[in-house]
Amino acid sequence: MPEPILQTEKLSKRFGAVVASDAVTLDLVPGEIHALIGPNGAGKSTVIKQIAGEIRQDSGSIRFAGRDIDRLDMVARAQLGLARTFQVSSVAPEFSGLQNVMLAVQSVERKTFRFLRPALKDKPLMTQAMAHLERLLLDDRAHVRAGDMSHGERRALEIAIALALKPKAFLLDEPMAGMGPENTAKLIEILDDLRAEAPILLVEHDMDAVFALADRISVIVYGRIIASGTPEEIRANEEVRGAYLGDEGHDGAA
Amino acid sequence: MMTREAAISLLIAAGLLAAPLLGNAFDEPFVITLATKVAILGLAGTGLNIALGYGGMVSLGHAAFFGLGGYVAGILASHALNYEPLFTAPLLVEGTTQMLIIWPVAIVVSGVAALVIGALSLRTTGVFFIMITLAFAQMVYYFAISWPAYGGEDGLSIYIRNEFPGLNTLNPLHFFAICYVLLILAIGLSFLLSQSRFGLALNGARQNAQRLATVGISPFRVKLTAFVISGMMAGLAGALYADLNRFVSPSMLSWHTSGEIMVFVILGGTRRLFGPTAGAALYIVLENTLGDVSEHWLLLLGALLVALVLFARGGVIGILAGQPRHA
Numbered sequence: 001m002p003e004p005i006l007q008t009e010k011l012s013k014r015f016g017a018v019v020a021s022d023a024v025t026l027d028l029v030p031g032e033i034h035a036l037i038g039p040n041g042a043g044k045s046t047v048i049k050q051i052a053g054e055i056r057q058d059s060g061s062i063r064f065a066g067r068d069i070d071r072l073d074m075v076a077r078a079q080l081g082l083a084r085t086f087q088v089s090s091v092a093p094e095f096s097g098l099q100n101v102m103l104a105v106q107s108v109e110r111k112t113f114r115f116l117r118p119a120l121k122d123k124p125l126m127t128q129a130m131a132h133l134e135r136l137l138l139d140d141r142a143h144v145r146a147g148d149m150s151h152g153e154r155r156a157l158e159i160a161i162a163l164a165l166k167p168k169a170f171l172l173d174e175p176m177a178g179m180g181p182e183n184t185a186k187l188i189e190i191l192d193d194l195r196a197e198a199p200i201l202l203v204e205h206d207m208d209a210v211f212a213l214a215d216r217i218s219v220i221v222y223g224r225i226i227a228s229g230t231p232e233e234i235r236a237n238e239e240v241r242g243a244y245l246g247d248e249g250h251d252g253a254a
Numbered sequence: 255m256m257t258r259e260a261a262i263s264l265l266i267a268a269g270l271l272a273a274p275l276l277g278n279a280f281d282e283p284f285v286i287t288l289a290t291k292v293a294i295l296g297l298a299g300t301g302l303n304i305a306l307g308y309g310g311m312v313s314l315g316h317a318a319f320f321g322l323g324g325y326v327a328g329i330l331a332s333h334a335l336n337y338e339p340l341f342t343a344p345l346l347v348e349g350t351t352q353m354l355i356i357w358p359v360a361i362v363v364s365g366v367a368a369l370v371i372g373a374l375s376l377r378t379t380g381v382f383f384i385m386i387t388l389a390f391a392q393m394v395y396y397f398a399i400s401w402p403a404y405g406g407e408d409g410l411s412i413y414i415r416n417e418f419p420g421l422n423t424l425n426p427l428h429f430f431a432i433c434y435v436l437l438i439l440a441i442g443l444s445f446l447l448s449q450s451r452f453g454l455a456l457n458g459a460r461q462n463a464q465r466l467a468t469v470g471i472s473p474f475r476v477k478l479t480a481f482v483i484s485g486m487m488a489g490l491a492g493a494l495y496a497d498l499n500r501f502v503s504p505s506m507l508s509w510h511t512s513g514e515i516m517v518f519v520i521l522g523g524t525r526r527l528f529g530p531t532a533g534a535a536l537y538i539v540l541e542n543t544l545g546d547v548s549e550h551w552l553l554l555l556g557a558l559l560v561a562l563v564l565f566a567r568g569g570v571i572g573i574l575a576g577q578p579r580h581a
Contacts (some may be wrong), residue, residue, distance in 0.1 A: 052468070078470035090468070092461040095454075103458050104469040106451045112471050113479070118449040125451075165469060 004029045005199060006082075006169050011050055011060035013043075013223075020046040022223040023060065026201075028169055033191065033200045035214035037207075039244055043223040044203040045087055048173050051201070052084045053077045065168050079107075081168030083198075085158040085175055093147030097138055097157050100146055101129035104164035129164065136160040136190060152183040159190070163197075170200040176209050188212055211235075219244060259575035263528040267438065270296075270531065274430045286426040287498070288542065292535045293433040294494045299518035299530025300440045301487025306516065307524035308448055309480040310460030314512045315371060315387030318394045319485035321507030322367055323360035323492025325398065328410040328502035330356050335413060353418045353432070356493055364489020365482050367394070372481035376474055388509055395507040409503025416497050423497070433494050440487050441527050447483070448525075456480050488515070517559060523569025532570050 004027035013021040020043045028034050036044050049055045051062055053074040061070050069077055078084075091100050102119060105128045106112050119125060133139050136156040141149060146157060155175055162170055175191070176184050188209050194200060195215075204210050210217065211231050218228040221243045227234060234240055256264075270289060277285025298320050305311040333340050333349025341347040350356060371390045375383055404410045414424070421428040447453050455476045458466045463473040496502045505511065514537070522533030537555070544551035566573045 074467045075470055075472045078468055084468055086468075090462060090465050092458045092465050094461050095458065099454060099458075100465075103454060103466065103471065106454070107470045112451055112455045112476070114451040116446045116450055118446070119451045119454045120449065122451070161465075161469060 002029050002031070005065060006051065006201065007063040008047070008051065009061045009063070011047065011057045011062065013046055013050060013055065013057050019223045021050065021057065021060075024220070024223070024225055025060075026218050026225065026228065028199045028201050030199055031195060032215040033195050033202055033213045035202045035204060035210045035217045036220060037204065037210055037217060037244070038220035042220045044220055045173055046223070047220070048084065048171050048201070048203060051077075052082060052171055078165065081165070081198075082171060083162035083165040083167035083169070084171040085155075085162055085173055087173040087177065087203075089151070089154040089158055091146040091154060091157055091161070093145065095146055096143045097133055097146055097149065097153075097160070098126070098129050098142040100157060101132050101160050101164050102126070104161045105129050105132075108164065108166055132160045132164040133157075135163060137186065152179045155179060156183075156187065156190075159187075159194075163194070167198050169198050170194065170202075172200055173203045174205060175202070176204055176206045184209060257575070259526065259571065262571060262574050266528045266532055266535070270437075270535065271434060274427060278427055283426055286430055288538055290426065290430045290433050290498055291495075292531065292538050293430065293437045294491050294498060295515070295518060295534040295538070296531030297433070297437045297440050297494070298488045298491035298515050299522070299534055300437065300444055300527075301484045301491065302515050303484075303519050303524060303526075303530050304444060304447065304456075304487070305481050305484035306519055307526075307529070308453065308456050308460065309477050309484075311376070311477060311481060311484075312384050312516075313375075313387045313481070313484075314384050314509065314516065315375075315389075315391035316485070316488045316515050317507050317509065317511035318371065318391035319364035319368055319488035320492040320495070320511060320515065321394065321398065321502075321504070322364045323489030323494075324496035324502040324506045325404065325410070325492075326360040326363050326489070327356050327416060327493040327496040328412055329404055330359065331412045331414075331416055332404070332410055351414070351416045353416045353423070353493075353497070356416055357490055360489045360493035361486045364492070365486040367489075368482045368485025369478070372478045372485070376477055376481065388512070391507065391509060391512055395504055395509070398504040398507055405503070407504060409501055409505075412496060412500045412502070415500055429498070433498075436490065436494065437531065440490075441531070445527055447480075448527075452476070452479070517555075519569075521559065521562060521569055523571035526569065526571040526575075529569055529571045536570060 006028040008024055008026055011021050011024040024047055038044050050057045053072060061068060065080055102125055105125055130142060133142050136159055138156055138160060141153055146154060159175060176187060191213055214231055217231055217234040218225050219240050226243060227237045227240050270292060274286040274289040302316050305313050330349045331351050334351045339346055339348045375386045378386055399407050417423055418432055423429050455471050459473040459476050466473045518530045518533035518537060521536055522529030540555055544554055562569055
């Protein structure tokens with residue numbers, strides 16, 4: 001296997017008496033989609049939040065792109081190439097889709113502190129942002145306020161923003177949540193392509209999507225990874241069936 | 255095609271220019287003074303609008319920057335007029351009565367104050383931010399009261415208005431022209447800022463700071479930069495205000511002044527380029543009409559403000575121009 005781009009080493013996090021992450025060790029290698037699945041409240045989002053730098057682990061460490069990132073904040077980790085989407089869409093609601101993506105493009109160019117030239121007349125900035133929207137089939141919605149977009153469009157917009165960061169890894173927290181079957185199918189196709197650009201750590205409840213996309217699956221229950229392997233191995237794993245797959249079925253709800 | 259807001263902005267700019275000219279023609283110098291006051295307070299509000307409007311930073315401490323600008327003008331002028339240098343060691347620094355020197359000093363001093371106050375205050379948000387900016391401004395206020403060298407509680411008089419090359423600043427029309435040009439320049443700068451990449455990030459920080467951080471732009475740095483620019487404009491306005499009144503006192507630094515500047519912005523409309531100027535004009539007109547009828551005019555102003563906030567979030571300009579266009 002190639003060298004992992006992202007590695008967590010025994011990440012642990014407690015919230016009072018609740019152990020949200022219990023020595024979570026996982027990695028992400030170039031070209032793959034690594035799905036993190038588990039029942040509600042199992043601690044999937046907590047792992048994403050610790051990797052993204054939103055919350056700090058109590059112990060353990062995170063390596064990304066060849067360095068230790070434990071001391072870096074969310075901004076610095078994003079600058080290093082960690083692109084994240086949220087379980088509940090987080091966009092600038094008064095901005096158009098295009099403006100939302102432009103923010104990411106100017107950030108990558110490290111050209112945010114430009115005070116006088118109008119951004120909306122900046123052709124290269126606009127063209128790049130537009131290309132990312134096209135990729136997510138949002139080009140005809142580029143000028144709609146993000147707050148006025150449909151739920152599915154906002155989910156896709158977040159991925160377009162993540163894409164604009166030209167990341168070294170994607171952290172996608174339930175990108176399919178609340179989407180209809182048609183949009184889910186489109187998104188599966190897009191994510192399938194996306195892994196060539198950068199590997200994806202995918203938290204997802206939609207098991208059809210997970211088994212269609214994932215190269216590897218890790219199952220997390222009560223903050224602990226109980227199994228990790230190829231989709232076939234996970235499907236065949238008795239412990240996983242008992243803890244998760246068996247009783248939750250193909251319920252796509254978040 | 256010109257948007258409705260642009261047309262209204264043009265009208266406000268023209269109206270503010272016409273008022274003192276008419277005042278001059280009809281020999282009503284008081285009108286010129288009022289128009290000058292509108293221009294100066296509009297400038298202070300234009301500064302606050304960058305922090306409050308675009309950046310969503312509800313600062314109740316902008317009197318600190320406004321007052322510091324005023325004290326810079328007062329202190330430099332008093333040293334110059336008394337022939338007392340400010341410092342003798344390590345360098346000889348003398349006072350000055352030149353506006354072209356006073357302004358940059360006022361801008362730098364208020365900018366540094368905004369950098370310090372902003373860097374500490376921006377670690378909080380919401381009500382805590384309001385309270386901490388208020389607290390810092392009150393610290394400066396009490397410092398001014400308790401420092402006897404520059405008048406303490408009694409304030410500091412500027413006997414002769416500071417000078418501007420080629421103009422007679424004691425001529426009310428000349429002084430108005432100076433203030434008006436600076437106001438228009440500040441509004442122009444606000445326009446450019448709001449449209450720029452920096453403006454995109456600042457507006458983004460207001461709407462969703464988490465989103466900004468997630469794309470790798472520090473909301474703290476963006477907001478702090480805006481807060482400093484905002485404080486600098488308020489400081490310049492303060493220097494002009496000191497020259498208008500030929501007097502500086504701690505009241506320029508009081509929370510009451512912070513509140514007034516905020517009222518201008520909200521009354522006129524946040525994130526509207528001419529909003530603060532319209533707000534200042536409305537405030538001063540009401541003060542000088544209703545204020546003559548009843549000393550309880552602030553009660554009416556309060557009611558008006560509540561109505562505006564409840565029913566017209568865009569202030570007066572919002573009512574006249576409708577919702578702003580996005581993207």
